[in-house]
Amino acid sequence: METKEQIRKLVHARRGQAASTDLTRDSEIIFRKIQRMDEYIMAGSIYAYMDFQNEVMTRAFIARALGDGKRVAIPKVKDGTMEFRYIDSLRQVEGGTLGIMEPTEETDRADSETALMIVPGVAFDPMCHRIGYGGGYYDRYLTDHPNHITVAVAFDFQIFDEVPHEKYDVSPLYLFTESRRFRKKKPIGVFK
Numbered sequence: 631m632e633t634k635e636q637i638r639k640l641v642h643a644r645r646g647q648a649a650s651t652d653l654t655r656d657s658e659i660i661f662r663k664i665q666r667m668d669e670y671i672m673a674g675s676i677y678a679y680m681d682f683q684n685e686v687m688t689r690a691f692i693a694r695a696l697g698d699g700k701r702v703a704i705p706k707v708k709d710g711t712m713e714f715r716y717i718d719s720l721r722q723v724e725g726g727t728l729g730i731m732e733p734t735e736e737t738d739r740a741d742s743e744t745a746l747m748i749v750p751g752v753a754f755d756p757m758c759h760r761i762g763y764g765g766g767y768y769d770r771y772l773t774d775h776p777n778h779i780t781v782a783v784a785f786d787f788q789i790f791d792e793v794p795h796e797k798y799d800v801s802p803l804y805l806f807t808e809s810r811r812f813r814k815k816k817p818i819g820v821f822k
Contacts (some may be wrong), residue, residue, distance in 0.1 A: 645684035677747035703740035
């Protein structure tokens with residue numbers, strides 16, 4: 631099995647080679663599936679990340695969630711800790727940690743412990759094990775806030791047969807790609 635760092639380098643190269651039109655189309659496919667989930671329909675709050683460097687694109691999804699009347703929060707890193715803050719518009723974001731867009735200081739701290747959370751990652755396997763970017767922000771946050779309904783999103787080229795994982799790694803409950811979906815511990819199905 632490859633190491634986490636080897637997998638990160640491989641996926642980074644794949645993302646760099648992907649056509650932006652394909653990434654946009656596949657991101658839309660992924661989020662259309664999520665918006666049909668009962669968990670999305672019933673959610674009052676959605677926690678989502680701001681995409682960066684050819685990740686699954688979240689901005690259109692965030693705008694749609696706001697249009698659906700959801701309270702939407704995005705992460706902000708302060709003093710090495712990640713917190714979520716509510717936004718009313720994508721105009722309430724600015725450059726933040728590592729150049730990733732974050733909510734402005736004027737936004738309110740999010741307080742839902744049961745929000746539907748969209749989780750980013752570098753690589754996943756069919757058992758929903760996740761390799762993040764190496765900072766541990768999501769693992770720490772989800773350990774402290776375990777009641778979120780977690781939905782990871784990735785492109786098909788980010789799925790491996792198996793990825794290395796540790797006991798402190800927190801796996802999402804669901805994982806969606808443009809052609810597949812998985813649930814923690816067992817695959818749910820394949821979409822044609």
